[in-house]
Amino acid sequence: MIGRAFFMASDPASVAVFMAKLIAVFGLVSVLLAFPGWRNRGHAIRKSFLARLLEVLVFYGLVGVLGFAFEINMGNRFAQTWEFYAITLSLFLVLGYPGFVYRYLLRRPKPKPL
Template identity: 50%
Template sequence: MSAAGWFIVLLALVGANLPFLNQRLFGVMPLKATKKSAWLRLGELIVLYFIVGALGFMLEARAGNRFDQGWQFYAITFSLFIVLAFPGFTFQYLVKRR
């Protein structure tokens, strides 16, 4: 696998966990509420999926061999993105804090 492929996998791992590891919107903008809601985290996760996908598409096009994808590709990559978010979800919702 090329360096660009590993870069996208690493970026997907970071992007999938970003909504769960902080209380800021996209890790940058502070919110007025002290804690983000689960719906806001889910919305962030979906937006970050599209951002990582667009970067992957750009890298693929830059390499010169862009391929058309069907709905199956997007269903599988979104499922993989959800699986990559499991460590952040576990840290946010399943780890007990004192």
């Protein structure tokens, strides 16, 4: 009964707008995460460790700004401490690991034509 009252407190239009915003944020984040792979598709990749680290940090910042914009749009922005940023950066790196495994550990280089 309590759960039913919770869902009845919001009108369907506001729930639909919230879900549309949530889907848009998730879609934009997934595009940002996939961008480096799309950009380098079919090309030899020659980047230093520093360039890759900078790329990860820039995309982390973009995702963070998008998250804060979504939070401000929904209501008040909450103050965060350094622990929040350490945990979210760790999660960002962990969630990016499957792409690293696919790109560098599972894919085999294409054989060169003779």
